[in-house]
Amino acid sequence: MYGDANDQQSEMTAQDQLGVKLDYIAAGGNRHPSAADWAPGLLAFGAGNNIALWDPEDSRQNGISALLQGHSDHVNAVKIYDTPQTRCIISGGADKTIRIWTPANAGYPPYEQMQSLTQHQGSVNTISILPAHGLFISGAADGTVIVWDLSDAGAKLIQSISLKPRYLPLATAVALLGDGAIVLAVAGTSSSIQLFVRASGSAEFELQATLSGHEGWIRSLDFVRLRDGDLLLASSSQDKYVRLWRFHKGANAQNVVINGVADPSLAAVKISLSNKAHQVGGPNCKYGVTFEALLIGHEDWIYTARWAPQTSGSNSPTLLSASADNSLSIWSADEASGVWICGARLGEISAQKGSTTATGSTGGFWIGLWQPDGRAVASLGRTGSWRRWQHDEESDIWVQQVGIGGHIQEVQSLAWASDGSYLLTTSADQTTRLFAEWKRDDQQSWHEFSRPQIHGYDLNCIDSVSANRFISGADEKLLRVFNKPKAIDHLLSKLSGISATVDGDLADAANIPVLGLSNKAVAALADDEPSNGIVNGNTDEREVVDPSYVVHKSALDLDHPPLEDHLARHTLWPEHEKLYGHGYEISAVAASHDGSRVATACKASSIDHAVIRLYETKEWREVKPPLAAHTLTVTSLAFSGDDRYLLSVGRDRQWAMFQRDAEDVDHFKSFVSNPKGHARMILDCSWAPVGCGYAFATAGRDKVVRIWKLTDGEAECTTTIAATTPVTAVAFAPTASAQRVCLAAGSEDGSIQLSWLHAGTFQLEKTTSLPPALCPSGAVTRLQWRPRGGSSETSELLAAASDDGSVRIINVSE
Structure with a gap:
């Protein structure tokens, strides 16, 4: 491996002399709860078969800095393994391998593959780490959990656990108990959590307890240590609830709290609330494990639950949960009563839920991560885009920041605008995206500025007809022509320095009517103007616009590239024309340089x-x-x-x-x-x-x-x-x-x-x-x-x- 990296580095040096460099990479994140991790200066996430490296705290906002190549199938799990001496990245994929990435000696990319582990016989779905003891744990679709020892020489298998009764592990978490014992929590395609403990001096983990209560698959587990030495385990499930479990030294059971309701009979929840205390630990240090709290509030599957970094040793930890209901919730215990409450909710408001793929629904949040200092959070949604929220200390509110995104399936084609002002791409993920430069002060960076077409068919080809028009072909056997709306024209002029369109009758914006298939031109409304279903100035009950998709004039009056909320809802281009004639899926399209004619072909x-x-x-x-x-x-x-x-x-x-x-x-x-x-x-x-x-x-x-x-x-x-x-x-x-x-x-x-x-x-x-x-x-x-x-x-x-x-x-x- 190292020899290959050196050869690559010498080749890179030769290319530098020719002046070859990457200006921009766009790639969407993989929809898997374990496919990302955030450490100081680096957020690493699975992007197709690659691992994308991004620093969200970089003031230049250059987006993805590199894609690490090695996996031959989708990357499902990523962990950043930090020790005082060095940092490495551990990844697991659907190709049944685990790969260890270490810092490159010099050059690009910044990490190189050191080792590939092939002991698993199924897709690797979860990885958890314990750097203080040189351990990491992996779980795969072969129904096994493997414990690895990681040193400078590489990773070595030290135990393979076959799960019984057999289920597929989707989440693992590991933490230190007292007296040198280590606890490993494993859960997945069952409704219970198994606790394995390796006592001090013991060579292997042994099953000591099974926690029951959830009524769906468990997708995420995470430990946090409290100031008094207790541990809290958070488990999130497809039953729409987060459960907290307390590990208390000794056998003292805690009171059960359901979202602040101490008496379970007062909560309208048909769920088992047994508070049976389980015993785990080594021979000299026993811990009582009891059910601590049930967090209610999400309306759909909960994919991840992550504890905020313990930067000050607080005994009041904070939990971030990400759900398929398009929201993130931030939970903490009330200092006076100990009741767990949701202090902030980020993401989509309820009026914007339930929208279809064709209208740009986010489709839920698959991953929620804390910034290492706890002052910001990031979330990955169905569209492959990352959103970020920064906590404003003065106003005590969470403010959304510019994120990154990209296609989540094969990119089939691309085309520059005829004047080179922006780049259009189209993909099997059924979207067309527009990328342009954001120029401000002495900095410039590439970003997604518009999502002109959100379709119901795979998109195969695209070409630019003029600076304000493009044509695309899809599997639906016809071609569609789109015109740039005023909102996007103004945004590109303001942020990219592209000359605004002086002549030409551009529509304000575009929308997809209820039950419609085509982007319709609409007039943007003033913020105080009610939506009344007017499309193109004509009232037509068959084309009433969903109120959550009405475009207001302020929606794209931005001083930064659009956020994912805007991209998915307010940056469509109005459809100008449909071209019929072909009998099969469109395979190729080309526009003449003067824009007077287009040529098309089909399979x-x-x-x-x-x-x-x-x-x-x-x-x-x-x-x-x-x-x-x-x-x-x-x-x-x-x-x-x-x-x-x-x-x-x-x-x-x-x-x-x-x-x-x-x-x-x-x-x-x-x-x-x-x-x-x-x-x-x-x-x-x-x-x-x-x-x-x-x-x-x-x-x-x-x-x-x-x-x-x-x-x-x-x-x-x-x-x-x-x-x-x-x-x-x-x-x-x-x-x-x-x-x-x-x-x-x-x-x-x-x-x-x-x-x-x-x-x-x-x-x-x-x-x-x-x-x-x-x-x-x-x-x-x-x-x-x-x-x-x-x-x-x-x-x-x-x-x-x-x-x-x-x-x-x-x-x-x-």
Whole structure:
């Protein structure tokens, strides 16, 4: 492992000389209660098969700093293991492995994999740590809990516990008892908690007690030590309750408290409230375990319950619970009565609950974490986005801060705005997202500024028609055209320095009507103006807008990028047009550079459906007849820089070129093709920049990129660039410099290669591969360079979309 890291570091140094660096990474978090941990200066969380590193306290707000690659399936559990000497990260995944990550000697990324543990036979779902004793514990879907010893030499298995009666562990917690004994709490797909104890001098944990009371699966366990030496164990369950259990030295039972109700008969809760005292501990130090309190207030499954850091040794601990009811609750015991009360509730208000996926519902909070100093909390929701709240000491209120987010499934495609002002991405998670720079003072950082399309189908392709319009294609067999609303135009102008739209009739905002499927343009209301179901100025009972989705003028009058609440509800773009005609899922779309026409294609297994349909963008009518050349799915389309030619490539291994009719500019006709362009299917194509003649690149599953030059009506292959894996994406840089043009190629294994070609002959001059740390861990689905848009910058920005769910913006300067 270390040898690989050193090789990577030397390669990274070479790339630094070329000026290659990551400007931005967007990736959504995994929906698993154990998939994140927060320590000073670092919040690590599972993002697909990767581990994302983020410092929420960084004033620059640069978001994710790195993605650690190694797991071959989703990361379910992450723990940051701190000792006085060093820090490491322990992760467990659906690939049945546990991986130990230690600080890298130098360079990027900051952590490298030291060890991979393969003893589990099922998906690893939980990890808990006890650094003071060099221990960590893992639980997996094979029904076992494994105790590990962790030292500088690595991790070593010291005990494997087979759970009986058999259930799958979803949560573990470990803490020190008196006299050197260690208690391990295990729970999961049963309604009870098992307590294992390893006495001082003993080699193994033994089952000593089973705590019953919950009526659903238990998703989270957490210990906290009180000032008097007692322990409190919090358990959160799918039965919508949090239970607290007290570990008291001796056998003194405590009174049961239900949300402040000492008499259980006064609480309308049909639940077992046995206060039987259990005995655990070593031979010389016994602890009585009793039921302490039942916390009632959540309306849905509770995924996590975490104690606040004990920074001052307080005997009044604070608990944070995160629930599928879209809320976080902060609980503490009243000093006078000892009654546990909810002192703060963060997240969604009840009027905004129950919304569907198509209208941007958050779908609950899966993870709740405390900042290491206890002054802030963070939560991960269904959309893969992190929210943060900072506690304001003066006003004693929790104020929401800017978070981060990203796609939670494969990113299928991306497109820069025609002027390069922002980046659009689209994904199998059925959302389209807009990323732009936030420029303030002497700092700038990339953020998600809008979620223009929240759909009910997987989205496959996208392209920018103009600076204020884009088109996307989905599995629903049609394409939709969207216009930028005034609210987003104003926000981008204010925070990103993008010129506001002067001309053009932009709608205020957009909404999805009740039971509707399309984003409708709506007028933004003043804060004191009631919502009355008016859409486009016409009252229509069939299109009454949910009051919780009415857009007020102040909703996006922000001095920072939108929070997740805004993104999910108030940043939709109004739908302008639907394009019909295809019989199967849309596979490719391309807009001409002048925005006058779009070309589309769908998945096809026969020549009848393997056609390219053209639409003009004034009336959005199809230009017939469709263009025929392919026999199987067209995988990519591209217009030449002057829109004179349309290039298509497909699974039938051929590329075809169509020329615009000189007399009827809306029509294209077959010009030239090569039925054997590659030995296997062609996956992408790209035109060379204007000024370099008519030349284009094609990328195929046969592991090569071919450069073709058009001369006198014939296309000749001038250069072949070999790769080690199938090439899935290719993109020419928008401009040529010093008689050279750069070509980026992305592969099925996630690698990205840059090739510099002579701008006239297109002969290969040099090739370099980006360091693996800068590249995705999954197949590259789309590459696109940022259009210059009049910029005088010397570096180029390359956007990369990947099957690993990440979006990357790579800064390249020669």
